[in-house]
Amino acid sequence: MTILFDPIRIGGLNLPNRIIMAPLTRGRTGAAGVPDPLVAEYYAQRADAGLLITEATAINAQGRGWRNAPGIYTDEQIAGWRAVADAVHARGGHIFMQIWHMGRTVLPKYANGERPVAPSEIKADGGMLDQDGNRRPFVIPRAITISEIKRTVADFAKAAERAVDAGLDGVEIHAANNFLVDSFLRDGTNRRKDDYGGSIENRARFLIETIEAVSRVIGANRVGVRLSPTNSYFGISDSQPHVTFPGVALLLNRFDLAYLHILESKPEGGLAPVSPLIRAAYKGTLIQNGGYNFESGNEAIDADAADAIAFGTLFIANPDLVTRFRRRLPLAAPDPETFYTPGAAGYIDYPFARSAA
Numbered sequence: 221m222t223i224l225f226d227p228i229r230i231g232g233l234n235l236p237n238r239i240i241m242a243p244l245t246r247g248r249t250g251a252a253g254v255p256d257p258l259v260a261e262y263y264a265q266r267a268d269a270g271l272l273i274t275e276a277t278a279i280n281a282q283g284r285g286w287r288n289a290p291g292i293y294t295d296e297q298i299a300g301w302r303a304v305a306d307a308v309h310a311r312g313g314h315i316f317m318q319i320w321h322m323g324r325t326v327l328p329k330y331a332n333g334e335r336p337v338a339p340s341e342i343k344a345d346g347g348m349l350d351q352d353g354n355r356r357p358f359v360i361p362r363a364i365t366i367s368e369i370k371r372t373v374a375d376f377a378k379a380a381e382r383a384v385d386a387g388l389d390g391v392e393i394h395a396a397n398n399f400l401v402d403s404f405l406r407d408g409t410n411r412r413k414d415d416y417g418g419s420i421e422n423r424a425r426f427l428i429e430t431i432e433a434v435s436r437v438i439g440a441n442r443v444g445v446r447l448s449p450t451n452s453y454f455g456i457s458d459s460q461p462h463v464t465f466p467g468v469a470l471l472l473n474r475f476d477l478a479y480l481h482i483l484e485s486k487p488e489g490g491l492a493p494v495s496p497l498i499r500a501a502y503k504g505t506l507i508q509n510g511g512y513n514f515e516s517g518n519e520a521i522d523a524d525a526a527d528a529i530a531f532g533t534l535f536i537a538n539p540d541l542v543t544r545f546r547r548r549l550p551l552a553a554p555d556p557e558t559f560y561t562p563g564a565a566g567y568i569d570y571p572f573a574r575s576a577a
């Protein structure tokens with residue numbers, strides 16, 4: 221029986237267990253998107269996870285649109301991340317950086333008043349906080365041009381190079397949750413008539429070009445990819461997720477990626493989950509995420525539905541999740557009020573089991 225506590229080799233790293241910390245935006249890096257010592261402490265607290273995946277981190281200023289979320293495009297940001305990587309490594313941990321461009325969900329307030337870019341002019345549902353904390357509705361994005369696509373691909377590669385230069389062990393390309401890459405993949409947001417729209421191969425072109433560019437600078441075995449086949453965040457949809465996403469997974473087989481990471485909670489509207497089809501199509505290491513606990517995580521690994529399991533909310537409130545799992549200790553519940561608020565409260569002050577016991 222293979223379980224969460226069994227070691228695994230991912231991306232050339234020997235990980236002591238299969239318990240992965242999912243990427244979690246926490247809004248603790250200020251207006252300039254620079255991780256400070258608090259951020260280093262937060263990740264270091266969780267370093268006994270097999271692998272930490274950082275919060276989504278912007279590849280460039282145009283793609284950054286979440287209040288106080290980090291970037292990896294200024295010298296200060298890079299220095300901040302170097303301290304995070306050093307703190308995690310000092311505790312024997314491993315850390316990949318999730319890199320993103322927020323596409324159509326970047327408010328003009330973040331972008332010098334300019335409209336955000338997306339594959340097509342299709343507005344996201346809802347709104348978001350601006351940097352001053354005011355909630356504003358999304359606007360209709362502008363269709364990104366081919367030359368801008370090329371520049372954005374290059375920015376993903378530059379971001380990956382900077383992350384690795386800063387000492388991170390690899391990057392995860394954020395191709396989930398409606399953000400720029402995902403909005404190319406799913407046909408509800410991609411109505412393009414050029415090489416980047418239409419067939420699955422065309423809709424995946426932006427992702428594939430990004431993987432190629434990033435792999436060229438840091439090596440494919442330091443690159444992970446995250447997909448979310450069935451969620452409807454910000455109103456995104458695909459007419460045939462059971463065809464689209466196994467199709468994308470097949471295209472990924474030609475890279476020797478560190479891993480493919482699937483976020484799929486119980487699909488809405490009684491849809492059958494897509495993850496089993498992705499598992500069958502994809503030949504490399506698969507991380508599953510979405511609503512797992514210790515028991516269901518072990519079951520998924522033992523049933524060969526996944527090679528490792530990522531935990532999101534559980535890691536927010538349980539810095540020592542691995543220890544709690546191992547000793548079957550009770551789990552603390554996270555406080556959603558402090559998910560994205562600045563400062564230490566609800567961030568680095570969740571107790572460790574020895575003080576909780």
Ligand SMILES: Cc1cc2nc3c(=O)[nH]c(=O)nc-3n(C[C@H](O)[C@H](O)[C@H](O)COP(=O)(O)O)c2cc1C
Nearest residue numbers: 242243244245275276483510511512531532533559
């Ligand atoms: C506060 C919070 C922030 C999140 N930030 C990110 C993010 O930056 N990138 C991402 O891909 N997913 C993000 N997610 C989704 C989580 O990675 C994860 O997929 C989700 O919580 C489901 O897993 P769980 O049931 O183990 O919590 C976030 C979720 C929460 C609750």
